[in-house]
Amino acid sequence: MSNDSDDSCIVKHFESYAELDENSQQLLLSLEEGPEKWPKNTILWQQGDQSDSFYTLSKGWACSFRDLEDGTRQVLDVYVPGDIVGLREFSFRKRITSVVMLSDAELCAFPRHHLDHIFSSSLVLCSVMFMITSRDQAILLERLVNLGRRSAREKLAHFLVELSYRLLRTNAFVENHLSLPLSQSVLADALGLSAxxxxxxxxxxxxxxLLNTGNAHLELLDINGLQSVAGFDEFYLESPISES
Amino acid sequence: MSNDSDDSCIVKHFESYAELDENSQQLLLSLEEGPEKWPKNTILWQQGDQSDSFYTLSKGWACSFRDLEDGTRQVLDVYVPGDIVGLREFSFRKRITSVVMLSDAELCAFPRHHLDHIFSSSLVLCSVMFMITSRDQAILLERLVNLGRRSAREKLAHFLVELSYRLLRTNAFVENHLSLPLSQSVLADALGLSAxxxxxxxxxxxxxxLLNTGNAHLELLDINGLQSVAGFDEFYLESPISES
DNA sequence: TCGACCCTATAACCTAGGTTATCTCTTGCC
DNA sequence: GGCAAGAGATAACCTAGGTTATAGGGTCGA
Incomplete structure (x- = not known):
């Protein structure tokens, strides 16, 4: 249950935004709970559930979605290892989206009521939190553009290239060809297309x-190629920078 | 230039989320700059500009958008009186969207470097900031659903009903029929449709x-009617609630 | 090891919404 | 007060992508 700061999901994530002093690290560490396993297809939470913690995804993939009245669903975001899940809605009493595992995964919980603690005792942590939500919003804005004004080819290519950038950020080890555990219907639901x-x-x-398709997973073979299909510009993924 | 807390844009906005103690009020007040007039169609900022402040919109309407390579544009959000503009990107060095006035407007600037000050001296203000960005995200998520999975009729009706809810929140005075300064092409660009x-x-x-159209503005005549066309559910607009 | 279910491929067909083109009516501007 | 530019209505036509249906391979639980 207790781990040192080197393998803490959340410390790692925060440090990709700003250096943390010893104090802040300890504070974060003391508030994070140990990793738990969540098998593929399990629901982390559903729309309407009590919203009492967020999570870091230390292994595996997940996505958030909303089910619509007419039986269709909209996938809102896909989470890759290292991402924070649920920060988005942490100031709502109830969840406004559902989250499901796309593969076997490991999550570390971070109870929401600890946040006051953070806000009042570490300025650095507080601004990192803002940076994280800012980047999150930037990604959502780009997704809006994608849904509103691009063709199916562009949508798909753009989405896949974005994911590959996000993967490279935290999983620097990945070589030139990427393998993503995404079924065609998840992609369809994310991009407003039919499977x-x-x-x-x-x-x-x-x-x-450009790519190969397998069973509920696909391999990107030519990321540059996809990038030019999409007209992808990574500016919106640049790390937010604190002013200090 | 100095105003008391009763007519400060930002104090009013923040108080719609949580009560502010005298200290926090004074802090906010001291950091806000007086209102400036911005005529219709002027650009508040453009993508790529230095990002050094956010604004409260005390009078008039505005929208944020992104211009695409192929000449089309995506409108990302419409701002109504009382809204905060640009909080979304305040931790980026550069603007990631552009903002233009949809009508003659008045804005109060809030320089970004004051935020550290706020974070370190008022816990309430800090959590209100988070609540505001959370609500913002909730609106963006709903916009994603709208773009991804609804028909043109539904998109339009949903968008208009959402706006009327947001208007009622801060402009309680508005009677049953609403008049919005939106041209058909702004709506098209917001919803991924053609004009x-x-x-x-x-x-x-x-x-x-259901409504009447005028010249670059429209009147909603039957909001309930629109609501049922859209299958609108307001849950996502509920104010985020702090846990304390 | 069987069967149910999911994932994918592919073909035939269809429709919501895009495109282009005119025309009219405002509005703002010199 | 006249003109250019924006805003809207409407019609004719077109296409990107949706829908429905069928079929084959994979996977997993009993």
Whole structure:
């Protein structure tokens, strides 16, 4: 249950935004709970549940989504190892989205009532929290553009390139070809497309040597190629910078 | 330039989330600058500009948007009186979106470097800031659903109903029929539609007695009607609540 | 080891909404 | 007070992507 700061999910995540003094590290550490295993397809929480903690995803993938009245769903975000899940809604009493595991995963909980503690005792942590939510919003804004004004090819390519950038940030080890545990219907639900059309588009991409599709997972073969299909510009992923 | 707390834009806005003690009020007040006039169609800032303050919109309307390579644009959000503009990107060095006035407006600037001051001296202000950004995100998430999974009729109705809720929150005085300074092309760009199709859809809405269109502005006549066209559920607009 | 279920591929067909083009009516501007 | 530019209505036409259906391979639990 107790771990030192080197392998703490949350310390690692925060340090990718700013250096933390010893005090802040200890504070974070003392508030984080140890990792728990969550198998593929389990629901972390559902819309309407009590909202009493957020999590860091130390291993595996997850996504947040909303189910609509007519049976369709909208996937709102995909989370990769190192991401923080649920910070977005931490000041709501109830969850406004649901979250499900896309693969077997490990999560560290961070109870929400500890936040007051953080706000009042560490200025650094407080601004890092803001930076994290800012980056989150930047990603959402870009997703809006993606949904509103791009073609199916562009949507898919853009989404995949974004994910590969996010993966490289925390998982520097990954080599040139990436393997993502995403089914075509998750992608369809994320991008406002039908699963059939995702399949059609992947057919094209395969012929162009951009990627390979497997069973509920896909490999990116040519990220530069995808990037130019998407007209991708990474400016919105640049780390927010504190002014101090 | 100096105003008392009763007519300060930002104090009013913050107090709609939580009661502020005298100290916090004074702190906010001392950091806010007096209102400035910005005429219709002026650009508040553009993507790439230095990001050194955010604003409260005390009078008038504005919207944020992004211009795309192919000449189209995506409107990301519409701001109504009382809203905070630019908080979203305050931890980026540069603006990631542009903002333009949709009507003659008045804004109060709040320089960004004052935030450290706030974080370190008022716990209440700090959590209110988080609540504001949380609500902001909730609205963005709902916009994602709107763009991804709803028909043109639903998109339009949903967007308009959301706006009317947001207006009622701060402008309680407004009677049953609302007048919004929105052109059809702004709506099209916000919802990923073509202006032509917005016009077609408004034609239907007019025949159904839901609204009237004027010149770059429209009147909502039957908000309940629009609400049922949209399948609107206001849960996501509920004020975030602090746990204390 | 069987069967149910999920994931994917692919074909045939269809429609919501995009595009282009005119025309009119305002509005603002010199 | 006249003109250019923006805002809207409407019609004709078109296409990106949705829908439905079928079928094959994988995976997993009993």
């Amino acid at each position: 059939v059309h995702v399949s059609r588009t992947f057919q094209e991409f395969r012929q162009e040597g | 032509v199709h917005v016009s077609r859809t408004f034609q239907e809405f007019r025949q159904e007695g």
